[in-house]
Amino acid sequence: MRDGNVGAETLVGRGLISDEIKNRIRDRVDIADVVGQHVSLRRAGQNLVGLCPFHQEKSPSFSVSSSKQMFYCFGCKAGGDVFAFLSKVTGATFPEVLRELGDKVGIAVEESPAERGQRGHAHRIEEVNQAALTWFQSNLRDSQLGATAREYLIRRGIQQSTVEMFRLGVSSSDWEGLCKFLARKGFSASDSVTAGLITPRPNGNGYYDKFHGRLMFTITDLRKRVVGFGGRVLGDGMPKYLNSPDTPLFKKGQTLFAFEQAREAIVRTKTVIIVEGYFDAIALHQAGLAHTVATLGTALTAEHVQALRRFTER
Ligand SMILES: [Zn+2]
Known part of the structure; x- marks a missing residue:
């Protein structure tokens, strides 16, 4: 060995x-x-x-x-x-x-101050994201807040088990629901801004939600950490899809949606299907093609290929 x-x-x-x-x-x-x-x-x-x-x-x-x-x-x-x-x-x-x-x-591994700062920051963003996820999910379950999104999912043929597996949710259609929720949970505005979930108002007077009236897709990494979100507008708003910005935890060009859910099937089949959209990815998983991942509106990068190759080497 x-x-x-x-x-x-x-x-x-x-x-x-x-x-x-x-x-x-x-x-x-x-x-x-x-x-x-x-x-x-x-x-x-x-x-x-x-x-x-x-x-x-x-x-x-x-x-x-x-x-x-x-x-x-x-x-x-x-x-x-x-x-x-x-x-x-x-x-x-x-x-x-x-x-x-x-x-x-309970054994601390020594790290440089720069590494520690970076890691502490990433960890806080992960916690903010995790809290936001529980809020998006509870909105989707709410009889009123989640009604439009649930109807939309049914129209797209997405089953409840898929909703749970991909931890789908919905952002509220008022502009401050998540701001208030995260503040109540004790998160600082600056961490919520860095996580890309809220934005300062242009007049400097408080904050508003970045994702507003959107069906929310949860982006996780292979360690099951919630690293970011993608939101599809429900209705006519623009842009149609909005992603979390790059953060210390999330690099769009290195991240694949549904990779966590697909990893086992990719290893088993040594094959991967790469699609562009969230809906394509979850629809293929639902149809039994569990070795499907999606890029996040970017072209396939060298980093994506490197991450996938590790699991598909023959
Ligand atoms: Zn083996």
């Missing part, structure tokens, strides 16, 4: 992340628990086995050793420790994986 990954060794070698921290975190987690959140495992002798998440197969050749704290696939030869697994399955970098696992087990 191969230990860790090349990126990890390089960083450790540069002294940015000590071997000691890495080992302490590894000692606190059980690779079987972590892998078990992504792969259905069953016991086979001393090991656990399951269908490999990194290549297509019908009988399990993917195995996890609790005693060695390693995974290995006899089919595609993927293998490594818990950090290598998470990095490969989520697309996160080694330092990101280390930090997230460290947070979970």
Whole structure:
């Protein structure tokens, strides 16, 4: 079995992340628990086995050793420790994986002040987005606020299970509903502005909602973080589609809609369908083509291709 990954060794070698921290975190987690959140495992002798998440197969050749704290696939030869697994399955970098696992087990991973500032900022934006999502979803369920959007979804043939899977919602048609909701939840106006959810009024007198009377699509990354939103106008407003602006958490040219929902099917089929629109993507998922993703109104970029290639290598 191969230990860790090349990126990890390089960083450790540069002294940015000590071997000691890495080992302490590894000692606190059980690779079987972590892998078990992504792969259905069953016991086979001393090991656990399951269908490999990194290549297509019908009988399990993917195995996890609790005693060695390693995974290995006899089919595609993927293998490594818990950090290598998470990095490969989520697309996160080694330092990101280390930090997230460290947070979970209460071990702080040292970072530069610039990194800390950037990460703290991204984390706050994620929290604002998460709060906004619950608000959009509760609007859609509301008998009055959600009526137009629900009728529209029915007309487009979108089923309730799809609405839930893609966490669709609706923004209210007054101009301050989300502003007030986020303020009540204790979020600062400046974080809500950075998240692209509210905008200062031109006269300097307060704020208004950026998304107004729109069906809301939730954009998540492979770590299931809510990184941004796309809104389709309900009625005649312009523009027809509006996306969150780029933020410390969200880069349009690197993000694909429905990637989180499609990842497993992309790995399984080693194929990906790329469409342009939110509706095309969710309609294809609903029709059983779960390996579909959408660009966010941008052309396909080199970064998109790189992100997809990791999961489709034959
Ligand atoms: Zn494999």
